Amino acid sequence: MSEIIRYYNVLLPVVNSGIFTYSTTLDLKIGVRVAVDFNRRKITGIVLEEIEKPEYKCKMIDKAVDNEPLFSKKYLEFILKMAEYYHSTAGLTLYGVLSEKLLAMEDAEPFIVEKTDVVDITYTDEQIKAINSVELDKFSITLIHGITGSGKTEVYLSIAKKVLATGKKVLYIVPEISLTPQLIELVSKRLGYQPASFHSKVQGKKRASAFLSFARGEVKFVIGARSALFIPTKDLGLIIIDEEHEISYKQDKTPTYHLRDMAVLYSSILNIPTVLGSATPSIETINNIKKGKYNIAELKNRPNNALLPQIHIVDLKRCDLVAGVIAEPIFDKLYETVRKGEQAIIFLNRKGYSTSLYCKSCGEILQCDNCSVSVVYYKSKGVANCKYCNTDYRKIVCKKCNSVEFNEHGIGTEKVEEILEELFPNKVLRMDLDNITTLKSLKSSLKKFESKEVQILIGTQLISKGLHFPDVTFVAILGIDNIISMPDFRSNERAFQQIVQVAGRAGREQLRGDVYIQTVDPNSVIFKYILDSDNSYYDYELDRRKSVGYPPFTKLIRLSLTHTNLDKVRDVANLVASTLKSKCKNITTLGPVEDAIFMIKKKYCLTILLKSHNSINLKKAISISLEIFEKNKTGAMIMKVDKDPYKF
Numbered sequence: 001m002s003e004i005i006r007y008y009n010v011l012l013p014v015v016n017s018g019i020f021t022y023s024t025t026l027d028l029k030i031g032v033r034v035a036v037d038f039n040r041r042k043i044t045g046i047v048l049e050e051i052e053k054p055e056y057k058c059k060m061i062d063k064a065v066d067n068e069p070l071f072s073k074k075y076l077e078f079i080l081k082m083a084e085y086y087h088s089t090a091g092l093t094l095y096g097v098l099s100e101k102l103l104a105m106e107d108a109e110p111f112i113v114e115k116t117d118v119v120d121i122t123y124t125d126e127q128i129k130a131i132n133s134v135e136l137d138k139f140s141i142t143l144i145h146g147i148t149g150s151g152k153t154e155v156y157l158s159i160a161k162k163v164l165a166t167g168k169k170v171l172y173i174v175p176e177i178s179l180t181p182q183l184i185e186l187v188s189k190r191l192g193y194q195p196a197s198f199h200s201k202v203q204g205k206k207r208a209s210a211f212l213s214f215a216r217g218e219v220k221f222v223i224g225a226r227s228a229l230f231i232p233t234k235d236l237g238l239i240i241i242d243e244e245h246e247i248s249y250k251q252d253k254t255p256t257y258h259l260r261d262m263a264v265l266y267s268s269i270l271n272i273p274t275v276l277g278s279a280t281p282s283i284e285t286i287n288n289i290k291k292g293k294y295n296i297a298e299l300k301n302r303p304n305n306a307l308l309p310q311i312h313i314v315d316l317k318r319c320d321l322v323a324g325v326i327a328e329p330i331f332d333k334l335y336e337t338v339r340k341g342e343q344a345i346i347f348l349n350r351k352g353y354s355t356s357l358y359c360k361s362c363g364e365i366l367q368c369d370n371c372s373v374s375v376v377y378y379k380s381k382g383v384a385n386c387k388y389c390n391t392d393y394r395k396i397v398c399k400k401c402n403s404v405e406f407n408e409h410g411i412g413t414e415k416v417e418e419i420l421e422e423l424f425p426n427k428v429l430r431m432d433l434d435n436i437t438t439l440k441s442l443k444s445s446l447k448k449f450e451s452k453e454v455q456i457l458i459g460t461q462l463i464s465k466g467l468h469f470p471d472v473t474f475v476a477i478l479g480i481d482n483i484i485s486m487p488d489f490r491s492n493e494r495a496f497q498q499i500v501q502v503a504g505r506a507g508r509e510q511l512r513g514d515v516y517i518q519t520v521d522p523n524s525v526i527f528k529y530i531l532d533s534d535n536s537y538y539d540y541e542l543d544r545r546k547s548v549g550y551p552p553f554t555k556l557i558r559l560s561l562t563h564t565n566l567d568k569v570r571d572v573a574n575l576v577a578s579t580l581k582s583k584c585k586n587i588t589t590l591g592p593v594e595d596a597i598f599m600i601k602k603k604y605c606l607t608i609l610l611k612s613h614n615s616i617n618l619k620k621a622i623s624i625s626l627e628i629f630e631k632n633k634t635g636a637m638i639m640k641v642d643k644d645p646y647k648f
């Protein structure tokens with residue numbers, strides 16, 4: 001008896017088209033994983049479709065990994081549409097969102113769901129209204145726009161419980177840095193069991209176990225970072241995205257996707273709701289609400305009636321500085337806070353001791369050998385570090401005159417810690433990605449502050465959101481000028497969001513909070529809107545974007561070319577740009593220009609920016625660019641296509 005041979009297109013996580021035909025005598029279902037040979041190595045792929053016998057010869061499938069599909073047809077449709085949206089290939093997209101290792105995972109220990117005690121709360125009227133506003137059994141996008149501490153988390157969890165009750169699963173996504181023990185504990189209290197976590201700190205066996213258990217529908221609730229969206233969950237019924245405005249939701253590497261946009265795409269394919277939440281929604285989301293694409297529910301009060309903090313702008317030009325760094329009114333307020341036994345948070349978005357070093361004898365700024373950027377000095381470790389290539393410089397020597405004496409410039413959290421430790425001995429704690437590298441260190445630091453072992457917490461973005469400390473009555477923001485002055489059309493938006501989020505850590509319970517912001521430019525328009533509490537900022541910012549033709553009123557694409565040889569990359573970039581300017585007159589082509597950081601890891605970086613209202617015209621321009629690039633590139637030259645870019 002002769003066996004029937006079938007032919008399947010298989011999607012592989014590889015950096016090219018990714019779809020290849022294999023043959024087999026097995027009768028396979030769409031969405032099962034198969035082990036195949038690809039370029040003489042074993043790799044696991046996903047069966048996409050059965051096809052007629054092709055003209056060309058194809059290799060045999062080694063074996064089927066699953067009997068039943070691990071990936072639904074809708075999931076596969078999602079990956080293909082995502083690839084199309086980002087002008088990438090399905091293979092590269094799959095490669096970018098699921099590691100080869102995870103995809104190949106055949107067995108893992110079942111995820112143990114630990115039971116916890118349920119503690120219920122009574123929702124406020126506003127919360128009930130928000131909970132009921134979400135349409136559950138079809139595709140819908142709802143923004144929960146609630147001030148900091150208004151109980152958004154409780155709203156998400158209540159909606160989640162409704163969905164869980166129908167037997168469907170829930171995915172709750174938060175920015176990586178908000179995945180704190182505090183949040184996991186709260187979620188456990190409301191659900192009655194520990195959620196599975198999926199983020200960069202969950203690795204190895206635990207990662208495999210969370211992945212497979214959720215994929216097979218054995219786990220009902222996953223709380224995770226961006227990457228969790230790509231677990232092929234069975235019976236997914238709801239996606240929650242907290243802090244939807246977070247720029248860390250945009251992935252840097254190809255595929256350069258935005259988590260929120262992809263969640264919206266996925267939930268439309270699955271025909272399920274997505275709930276977005278933020279105290280400071282993105283301009284894109286507000287615009288989608290104005291256009292009627294998304295719904296909105298507002299929480300304007302804090303459930304415990306805690307008032308929003310009082311905000312004060314401190315003009316650095318008009319006051320004395322303590323230790324050359326901290327405005328005197330801020331120091332005075334800090335002193336008073338500590339004396340009263342309350343707690344304070346000092347926010348500065350710069351790690352290290354000083355953000356640059358310059359030579360005492362010739363004035364030269366110390367730069368990285370591999371990148372055109374000044375190195376950050378870490379006094380505690382005695383090194384200067386480049387954050388782009390992560391090189392540590394132990395011997396700090398001037399490249400121009402060989403001097404070893406340097407002056408520091410630009411303050412980081414380490415320096416603020418040193419100053420405050422001297423003024424308030426044993427009362428100070430620093431938390432940034434430099435000293436908080438594990439879940440354990442995060443837990444123990446949070447505990448130290450929670451238990452009031454220390455009164456002053458100094459930190460970066462790491463402490464700006466999600467945290468709830470009842471006795472924090474004072475928040476100082478030191479480095480906002482760094483954000484406002486960034487050469488990026490979103491710098492205003494970022495400064496606004498950062499201030500509101502950090503300020504939201506103050507006075508979350510009985511005690512009213514105060515927020516002091518030090519700046520050299522108190523007249524900056526952003527402060528006017530910070531002091532206004534009626535969200536007029538959004539109208540202002542939307543008007544501004546519209547008048548200058550920036551997103552969300554146009555689409556942007558950034559072509560980012562890099563190579564070790566400047567002349568060569570410049571030639572190709574010029575050719576791409578000039579061709580677009582002559583052939584694609586219906587879009588705007590800007591550049592090429594040198595990137596703000598012109599060299600990274602010894603590679604030169606040039607940018608061409610494409611701008612248009614029309615996606616089809618942009619698509620055409622991209623295929624022309626790619627064609628010219630492929631024809632003319634030399635060696636390892638790269639051109640990254642970044643749709644809806646967030647970095648310039």
Ligand code: ADP
Nearest residue numbers: 121122123124146148149150151152153154303
């Ligand atoms: P947000 O996510 O909006 O910043 P949270 O959900 O963290 O706010 O809530 C802030 C605080 O208020 C938390 O301590 C939370 O437990 C509490 N809270 C929220 N809703 C209620 C409620 N209905 N009754 C009492 N406390 C509440």
Ligand code: ZN
Nearest residue numbers: 359362398401
């Ligand atoms: Zn020098």
Ligand code: ZN
Nearest residue numbers: 368371386389
């Ligand atoms: Zn470097």
